[in-house]
Amino acid sequence: MRLILLGAPGSGKGTQGPLLAARLGATHISSGELLRDHLADATEIGKLVSDYVQSGDLVPDEIVLELLREPIARAVTSGGYVLDGFPRTLRQAEMAFQQALPLGATADAVVYMAVPDDVVRERLQGRSSAGRLDDADTAVIERRLRIFHSETEPLLEYYRNRGLLVTIDATSSPQDVLDATLAALSAR
Numbered sequence: 001m002r003l004i005l006l007g008a009p010g011s012g013k014g015t016q017g018p019l020l021a022a023r024l025g026a027t028h029i030s031s032g033e034l035l036r037d038h039l040a041d042a043t044e045i046g047k048l049v050s051d052y053v054q055s056g057d058l059v060p061d062e063i064v065l066e067l068l069r070e071p072i073a074r075a076v077t078s079g080g081y082v083l084d085g086f087p088r089t090l091r092q093a094e095m096a097f098q099q100a101l102p103l104g105a106t107a108d109a110v111v112y113m114a115v116p117d118d119v120v121r122e123r124l125q126g127r128s129s130a131g132r133l134d135d136a137d138t139a140v141i142e143r144r145l146r147i148f149h150s151e152t153e154p155l156l157e158y159y160r161n162r163g164l165l166v167t168i169d170a171t172s173s174p175q176d177v178l179d180a181t182l183a184a185l186s187a188r
């Protein structure tokens with residue numbers, strides 16, 4: 001199965017991603033985790049993206065596309081993918097679609113994990129002691145939320161029009177969110 005998880009920061013993409021991947025026999029691929037690995041290893045890419053990630057801005061589309069190309073291609077040959085944090089702009093979605101189309105690797109479904117902004121604020125502030133630099137500052141959390149609404153939310157319409165969108169109430173417990181997502185996917 002090839003799945004895209006769409007949701008605000010703190011909606012639970014990173015919580016559900018590995019659980020869904022395990023249940024679906026797919027590979028969890030998080031753009032944010034890959035970027036943070038580069039930051040931690042101080043690679044060339046890490047240096048290039050550091051300011052964006054730490055200030056809560058989106059990294060340029062080309063960098064993210066290049067970073068994900070191989071992991072996605074590998075996942076497609078072994079059970080599919082659960083994409084967490086990508087695509088995040090209409091341009092990324094269109095570029096990813098064009099790359100995936102000839103490979104037969106376009107997404108089967110897009111799960112929108114719906115949570116109100118106040119739940120996001122509570123969750124991310126609660127996690128800020130866990131060491132994510134972009135959770136440490138409320139201004140950065142607000143910026144990520146704003147960018148989600150302006151850049152990523154338009155993808156809901158994009159995928160709804162393609163008949164791919166499944167909306168899940170992501171405010172309940174992680175187990176309930178997982179069960180609801182699996183039920184919604186198998187009902188499609």
Ligand code: AP5
Nearest residue numbers: 009010011012013014015031032053058059085123173174
């Ligand atoms: P990314 O790593 O994708 O971060 P994000 O979207 O801001 O989301 P988070 O990882 O903070 O939240 P999540 O939805 O994974 O929730 P989680 O499960 O952790 O991106 C980081 C940065 O990288 C971006 O700002 C950007 O700079 C760059 N980037 C990444 N992808 C990019 C792209 N495609 N293009 C350009 N730039 C890109 O949960 C959050 C908290 O809530 C946790 O503490 C968790 O325990 C808790 N929680 C989860 N589920 C529940 C629940 N059901 N009930 C109660 N608590 C819960």
Ligand code: MG
Nearest residue numbers: 013014030032
């Ligand atoms: Mg995450």
